[in-house]
Amino acid sequence: MTIERTDIEKLAELARIELNEATIAETTQSIADVLALVDQLQAADTEGVEPMAHPTDAVQRLRADEVTETNHREAFQAIAPATEAGLYLVPKVID
Amino acid sequence: MTHSIKDNPITDKKAMHQKTIADIIAGLNAGEFTSVEITQHYLNRIKQLDGTYNSFITVNEESALAQAEAADKRRAEGDAPALCGVPIAHKDIFCTNGVRTSCGSKMLDNFVPPYDATVVENFANAGAVVLGKTNMDEFAMGSSNETSFYGPVKNPWDTNTVPGGSSGGSAAAVAAHLTPGATATDTGGSIRQPAALCGITGLKPTYGRVSRWGMIAFASSLDQGGPMARTAEDCALLLNVMASFDPKDSTSIDREVPDYTANLNQPLDGLKVGIPKEYFEEGLNPGTEQAVHDALAELEKQGATLVSISLPHTKLAVPAYYVIAPAEASANLSRFDGVRYGHRCEDPKDLRDMYMRTRAEGFGDEVKRRILVGAYCLSAGYYDAYYRKAQQVRRLIKQDFVDAFEQVDVIMGPTSPSPAFEFGAKGDDPVAMYLEDIYTIATNLAGLPGMSVPCGLVDDKPVGLQIIGNYFDESRMLNVAHQFQQVTDWHQQAPTGIDVEGAE
Numbered sequence: 036m037t038i039e040r041t042d043i044e045k046l047a048e049l050a051r052i053e054l055n056e057a058t059i060a061e062t063t064q065s066i067a068d069v070l071a072l073v074d075q076l077q078a079a080d081t082e083g084v085e086p087m088a089h090p091t092d093a094v095q096r097l098r099a100d101e102v103t104e105t106n107h108r109e110a111f112q113a114i115a116p117a118t119e120a121g122l123y124l125v126p127k128v129i130d
Numbered sequence: 131m132t133h134s135i136k137d138n139p140i141t142d143k144k145a146m147h148q149k150t151i152a153d154i155i156a157g158l159n160a161g162e163f164t165s166v167e168i169t170q171h172y173l174n175r176i177k178q179l180d181g182t183y184n185s186f187i188t189v190n191e192e193s194a195l196a197q198a199e200a201a202d203k204r205r206a207e208g209d210a211p212a213l214c215g216v217p218i219a220h221k222d223i224f225c226t227n228g229v230r231t232s233c234g235s236k237m238l239d240n241f242v243p244p245y246d247a248t249v250v251e252n253f254a255n256a257g258a259v260v261l262g263k264t265n266m267d268e269f270a271m272g273s274s275n276e277t278s279f280y281g282p283v284k285n286p287w288d289t290n291t292v293p294g295g296s297s298g299g300s301a302a303a304v305a306a307h308l309t310p311g312a313t314a315t316d317t318g319g320s321i322r323q324p325a326a327l328c329g330i331t332g333l334k335p336t337y338g339r340v341s342r343w344g345m346i347a348f349a350s351s352l353d354q355g356g357p358m359a360r361t362a363e364d365c366a367l368l369l370n371v372m373a374s375f376d377p378k379d380s381t382s383i384d385r386e387v388p389d390y391t392a393n394l395n396q397p398l399d400g401l402k403v404g405i406p407k408e409y410f411e412e413g414l415n416p417g418t419e420q421a422v423h424d425a426l427a428e429l430e431k432q433g434a435t436l437v438s439i440s441l442p443h444t445k446l447a448v449p450a451y452y453v454i455a456p457a458e459a460s461a462n463l464s465r466f467d468g469v470r471y472g473h474r475c476e477d478p479k480d481l482r483d484m485y486m487r488t489r490a491e492g493f494g495d496e497v498k499r500r501i502l503v504g505a506y507c508l509s510a511g512y513y514d515a516y517y518r519k520a521q522q523v524r525r526l527i528k529q530d531f532v533d534a535f536e537q538v539d540v541i542m543g544p545t546s547p548s549p550a551f552e553f554g555a556k557g558d559d560p561v562a563m564y565l566e567d568i569y570t571i572a573t574n575l576a577g578l579p580g581m582s583v584p585c586g587l588v589d590d591k592p593v594g595l596q597i598i599g600n601y602f603d604e605s606r607m608l609n610v611a612h613q614f615q616q617v618t619d620w621h622q623q624a625p626t627g628i629d630v631e632g633a634e
Contacts, residue, residue, distance in 0.1 A: 053490035086521035090577020110244035
């Protein structure tokens with residue numbers, strides 16, 4: 036599978052990472068190298084093999100639907116880049 | 131050649147930093163020294179030596195001494211928990227309340243967590259003293275420590291070479307006797323490979339044995355915390371504290387934690403050791419291979435039987451890992467967006483610009499590469515070909531081990547293909563770096579415990595013997611490693627240059 040500059044641009048948009056114009060060719064090449072490594076998987080015979088999501092096939096543990104956490108808003112917001120009146124501030128989204 | 135044990139130096143004649151954790155506990159119990167004394171000793175060594183090794187990102191001088199003082203007081207009152215007053219260090223991936231936790235990244239350079247990881251809490255409850263936070267590859271992505279925002283760690287055995295990664299700071303700090311033990315994490319070999327390259331002992335437990343709560347996530351189905359120290363006995367002492375069932379981690383296993391020191395002295399008579407042929411093929415350094423064979427011969431002398439086995443899907447482990455780990459990383463690292471904590475770019479013109487530039491500035495090249503690879507493998511049209519396929523291969527890899535453990539008790543081979551390499555040796559070739567973990571990655575995919583134990587020197591650089599155990603069989607692995615360390619002294623070898631005036 037070949038990967039083009041336009042693919043990398045699309046992925047960068049999906050992943051919300053601004054690409055550096057100067058290194059985009061290098062980035063494309065190194066990702067192509069990784070995908071070439073990964074393509075070795077295609078040779079494996081996996082007919083009828085159940086995909087494995089968890090090493091010991093454990094299932095999600097359930098707990099009683101009870102409030103166990105206390106409010107830590109002040110501690111959490113003390114380390115935020117910008118807050119106001121208990122809210123996180125980001126650039127304006129809607130006019 | 132295997133060294134035989136020389137006349138054992140009497141414990142109290144060892145310099146303070148030569149003591150193992152077991153020695154330190156005995157010394158504190160006997161009143162030979164206080165926690166404040168040994169803590170100050172280590173802080174002095176860090177001050178004098180770590181300018182060279184760069185193994186710590188943060189040193190907690192003040193709080194370490196306060197913890198040591200409190201530990202001494204507790205002991206005097208007859209209330210000394212397991213590691214009361216014993217200095218350790220935490221990998222900078224474990225959240226520490228009030229102490230910056232960077233994960234080796236510019237993204238979290240200003241991040242001071244408002245809570246402790248469960249592992250950190252466990253050590254605090256056991257009375258341990260935290261000397262500081264150790265350096266690491268950015269977000270634990272790397273096998274050389276060269277991706278850290280804080281600069282590479284240097285291998286104390288040869289400062290032109292890498293310490294391995296991602297837990298290179300913890301490994302180098304233990305090897306340079308800047309701490310007697312440290313916490314670490316292992317997603318594809320990040321405990322075992324640096325342990326091997328730095329000549330120390332490290333253990334990655336069974337997936338789910340150590341809580342991941344407050345441990346910054348890289349690939350959640352693979353990440354597992356574990357201890358690093360100079361001896362297997364010390365790793366057992368640390369794992370006793372580190373392992374726990376944690377209701378706050380939904381993947382934590384609800385299973386009793388045994389006393390990992392209980393079986394250390396069991397003889398190895400009748401032990402069946404599986405030797406996978408795939409771990410001794412092309413790409414293995416001949417000196418490393420020889421050292422591993424010598425170690426296996428030593429175990430045979432102790433009564434173990436070597437059994438040839440095959441793990442036929444070994445070659446697919448690295449490719450499967452580089453789908454699964456980046457896919458999980460791309461999801462996990464989406465939380466770093468400049469909104470709630472960590473880095474935010476200057477003067478964003480809108481929300482999209484803030485995300486794009488915050489993440490471009492905050493993440494290093496390798497982290498970006500893995501996020502993009504992960505996004506690709508999960509994107510529409512490619513999911514089945516990559517992610518699903520990798521998960522199927524993952525089951526085949528696990529089944530190889532399940533089959534092997536029907537015949538053998540433990541599996542052994544090299545930890546890494548060669549000893550420590552020079553900085554820049556793998557250059558800009560990510561694939562060459564990824565192959566560094568060729569013998570360790572399968573264990574993570576299967577969720578099995580793995581360990582590395584020093585077993586020789588090649589060109590004065592340490593070599594690690596890898597011990598892979600069955601699920602929750604950490605006690606047996608520690609037993610085997612401890613018995614090996616009773617008849618060899620590779621774990622007692624130390625690099626030159628770590629003894630300094632005034633820090634004796």
